[in-house]
Each structure stands twice: as C-alpha cells, then as structure tokens.
Amino acid sequence: MDGIKRIGILTSGGDCSGLNAVIRAVTFRAIGTYGWKVLGICRATNGLMERPPDIVPLDIERVDRILTAGGTFLGTTNKGNPFAFPMPNGDLLDRSSEIIDGYHTLGLDAMIGIGGDGSMAILRKLAQQGGMNLVTIPKTIDNDVGITECSIGFDTAVNIATEAVDRLHFTAASHSRVMILEVMGRDAGHIAISAGIAGGADVILIPEIPYTIANLCNKLKDRQEQGKNYSLIVVSEAVRTEEGEIVSSTDPFGESRYGGIGQYLANQISIRSGAETRVTVLGHIQRGGTPSPLDRLLGSMFGVAAVDLIAQGKFDRMVGWRDRQVIDVSIADAIAQYCTVDPDSAAVRTARGLGIYLGD
Known part of the structure; x- marks a missing residue:
C-alpha cells in the first residue's frame, strides 16, 4: 500500500522468549523493504495511554542485537483491561478512547500486536472501535491460540x-x-x-x-x-x-x-x-532466557509476514503456522478456537504407547 508510512508494534500479555525476534524482523522488513517508519510502543497499550505516548523509534541498529535476548525490550503488561481499567481509588474506568487517541496522535497507519488470545481480543475491539488497522502475531508459552499449530514462546518453554x-x-x-x-x-x-x-x-x-x-x-x-x-x-x-x-x-x-x-x-x-x-x-x-532456535525462526517469519500483510492492505488478520507454512487468518476465527490438548491427539497416543500414565 503506497499510503503506509508509519507503523507501530507492541507486545501484550505475559512475556516469553522470542518476542524480540519478532520486533527485530518487523523493523528489518518495514524499513529495509518498504522504507516505512517503525515505532515501538512501550508497556503494551499502557504506552498509548500516556501523553505523549510512550514510544521508542526503532531502526536497524537499535534492534540488530536483540535476536537472542529473552523477554521484550519494549516491556509488556498482563493487567488492566482498558475497557475496565483499575484506577488508584479502586474504580474501573473505560480508557479505550485514550488508547485510540494515542494511536492517531502518533499518526500510525497500522499496528502490529503480539499477544495471546486475551490480548488479541482486546486489541481487535480497540481497532474496530477506533478505526485502527491491526495485524496480530500469536504469542503464548501455553500454545493455546486457535488455528496456529505453534505460537511464539512455546518451544523455549x-x-x-x-x-x-x-x-x-x-x-x-x-x-x-x-x-x-x-x-x-x-x-x-x-x-x-x-x-x-x-x-x-x-x-x-x-x-x-x-x-x-x-x-x-x-x-x-x-x-x-x-x-x-x-x-x-x-x-x-x-x-x-x-x-x-x-x-x-x-x-x-x-x-x-x-x-x-x-x-x-x-x-x-x-x-x-x-x-x-x-x-x-x-x-x-x-x-525467561535465550529463545530457542525455533522461536527465533518462527518469530522472524511471523514478523516479516505481518509487515507484508500490512503492505497488502490485509487487516484484522493474525499470522500463524500450519503445514510448515506461514498462514494468515481472521483474528476473530483465531481467538474463537481455544486450543487445548486433544485427548485423541498423536501426543496422547504416543504417551500411552510408551506406558506413561495420563489418567482415565
């Protein structure tokens, strides 16, 4: 899309290994291929509530050495639903408009959100309410996001x-x-x-x-x-x-x-x-700790694919992994299918075949 000039990226929910690999890949692809500007949003959506928004301008030099670092150098949070945000006096306040205003104040043309199903549901609601162009990347050590076979952080865990x-x-x-x-x-x-x-x-x-x-x-x-x-x-x-x-x-x-x-x-x-x-x-x-090679690889592939979706004008999409390929699906479909262990799965059959007690 010729109109894309500036994108934001944030990490939301619990931390895990492989997040920095995604941030690095997004920055490399957006700047190196498309010539866009990339803004890292600090502490998830909390950074968009700040005035001015709490951001870190990203460039190749800044992210070049973070591939093997654990956690997320942008910071994250798994507390405080912006639609019912806990205030110091104990009240719950809807601060969604502040986040949306932060997005538009920064002049963002699109945003990439890295998170689990809960974070993606919140980000999607914000995007729909505020006219924000959103692409998401699945991140959870629990590996429970629907449709994708693997999420960032699982392999390292x-x-x-x-x-x-x-x-x-x-x-x-x-x-x-x-x-x-x-x-x-x-x-x-x-x-x-x-x-x-x-x-x-x-x-x-x-x-x-x-x-x-x-x-x-x-x-x-x-x-x-x-x-x-x-x-x-x-x-x-x-x-x-x-x-x-x-x-x-x-x-x-x-x-x-x-x-x-x-x-x-x-x-x-x-x-x-x-x-x-x-x-x-x-x-x-x-x-914590150094991400596994697979999480670095997956993070890199997801980051590049997310930027390419923005370039194609494909929003409200989540990148994922299936049949040894990066795919993209609607965020709504992804978060609608919570992925637990199937009692009839190959892993369960294997465990039982090895004589491991699983229950029942």
Missing part, C-alpha cells in the same frame, strides 16, 4: 521444562524418590505433555484428562515391582485435585493464581504409598 525433567532423573534415582515437576499451562497441558514425553516422565497429568490418585499410585507401585526405584511426574499447574477443586492462591491484590497442584499430589502420594516425594515448581523460569 518446552525446552526449559524438558531440561528440568532431565536433571531430576539423576537426583530421583540417587535418593529413590518420586519427583514431581509442576509446569505452567493456564488451561491447556501442551507444555506438560510435550516436556513429559521428551524427558521420559513416568506420569503426565494435564487438565484435559481426569485421573485418580489410586491409579497414579498403582503406576508407581508397578515401577517399584519392576525394580525401578524412582519415578518422575510432570503436572500442569491447571490440573485440579481428584475431587475437581482448583488449586490456587490469592495474591495481595486479590487476584487468583494457579499453583500448588504439585504439592497436593506429593502429599497424597506420600500418605497413600509412603513414597518419599519432592516437588519442583518451574514457574516463570519457563518464560
């Missing part, structure tokens, strides 16, 4: 979780223990099942498949009878108790956060089987 399983093998065997690794996964067990299979876990528990403590303990007992003195369990943080209760904690601000299913399982296993059990919670370690 799986690599980190797999390394943790690898390391736990040795201490588990040394002490004849049951070792439990609790990994992230808001409502989907993709990290758990991928890292569990890759790391050789004996038990993998994900929120999509029910389990019983009795059958889990039977699996551990079978291993002992086979002369195997230790076991490894990988569990997604969103797994519920056997009774179906969510295991979470409330922070000082009143927000509920997953966490604690690993300790619940450890207590139950110790009581029912007498096995010495230890728990490792990876938490935000899965979000």
Whole structure:
C-alpha cells in the first residue's frame, strides 16, 4: 500500500522468549523493504495511554542485537483491561478512547500486536472501535491460540521444562524418590505433555484428562515391582485435585493464581504409598532466557509476514503456522478456537504407547 508510512508494534500479555525476534524482523522488513517508519510502543497499550505516548523509534541498529535476548525490550503488561481499567481509588474506568487517541496522535497507519488470545481480543475491539488497522502475531508459552499449530514462546518453554525433567532423573534415582515437576499451562497441558514425553516422565497429568490418585499410585507401585526405584511426574499447574477443586492462591491484590497442584499430589502420594516425594515448581523460569532456535525462526517469519500483510492492505488478520507454512487468518476465527490438548491427539497416543500414565 503506497499510503503506509508509519507503523507501530507492541507486545501484550505475559512475556516469553522470542518476542524480540519478532520486533527485530518487523523493523528489518518495514524499513529495509518498504522504507516505512517503525515505532515501538512501550508497556503494551499502557504506552498509548500516556501523553505523549510512550514510544521508542526503532531502526536497524537499535534492534540488530536483540535476536537472542529473552523477554521484550519494549516491556509488556498482563493487567488492566482498558475497557475496565483499575484506577488508584479502586474504580474501573473505560480508557479505550485514550488508547485510540494515542494511536492517531502518533499518526500510525497500522499496528502490529503480539499477544495471546486475551490480548488479541482486546486489541481487535480497540481497532474496530477506533478505526485502527491491526495485524496480530500469536504469542503464548501455553500454545493455546486457535488455528496456529505453534505460537511464539512455546518451544523455549518446552525446552526449559524438558531440561528440568532431565536433571531430576539423576537426583530421583540417587535418593529413590518420586519427583514431581509442576509446569505452567493456564488451561491447556501442551507444555506438560510435550516436556513429559521428551524427558521420559513416568506420569503426565494435564487438565484435559481426569485421573485418580489410586491409579497414579498403582503406576508407581508397578515401577517399584519392576525394580525401578524412582519415578518422575510432570503436572500442569491447571490440573485440579481428584475431587475437581482448583488449586490456587490469592495474591495481595486479590487476584487468583494457579499453583500448588504439585504439592497436593506429593502429599497424597506420600500418605497413600509412603513414597518419599519432592516437588519442583518451574514457574516463570519457563518464560525467561535465550529463545530457542525455533522461536527465533518462527518469530522472524511471523514478523516479516505481518509487515507484508500490512503492505497488502490485509487487516484484522493474525499470522500463524500450519503445514510448515506461514498462514494468515481472521483474528476473530483465531481467538474463537481455544486450543487445548486433544485427548485423541498423536501426543496422547504416543504417551500411552510408551506406558506413561495420563489418567482415565
């Protein structure tokens, strides 16, 4: 499009590895190929609320060395829905018009938003309300965005979780223990099942498949009878108790956060089987660090493709990955299809084929 001269880019939601690769690719393509100006918007949509908007002008030199850096150098936030933004006095205020005004104040012709399904839903609503040209890129370590087979950050998170399983093998065997690794996964067990299979876990528990403590303990007992003195369990943080209760904690601000299913399982296993059990919670370690080569590659391909969509005048689209190709789909379709682990998927069949206890 000849009219495109200035685009913005922001990262929204939780951080992950691979975001800087996207920012770098967008800048390289927009400037190097099309001669556009690129503005990095700081702290997600919060940067557009500032007056003047909080932005960083991007050029090749500024982004050239960020490919291998974790997180996002633009900053991000996963708090504060702009349509019901929490104010210091406790009130909720609709600040969407401030964000829209920020977009137009900067003279942006289009914007690229990198986020998960929640962030994309908010950005799309803002774009529709304010006449903003929007293209999005899927980012989530949970890999739960619909239609795309892979999102930025997932591969690195799986690599980190797999390394943790690898390391736990040795201490588990040394002490004849049951070792439990609790990994992230808001409502989907993709990290758990991928890292569990890759790391050789004996038990993998994900929120999509029910389990019983009795059958889990039977699996551990079978291993002992086979002369195997230790076991490894990988569990997604969103797994519920056997009774179906969510295991979470409330922070000082009143927000509920997953966490604690690993300790619940450890207590139950110790009581029912007498096995010495230890728990490792990876938490935000899965979000940080140097991005894997795949996340760098995917981020680079997504960034270039997003800029090309803008050049073609194709907005309200999300780039994605399917059948070894970059694709683009409507944002509405992408966020309408939340992607959990399919109990009939190849990963589940593989785990069961390897003798891993998954539940049921």
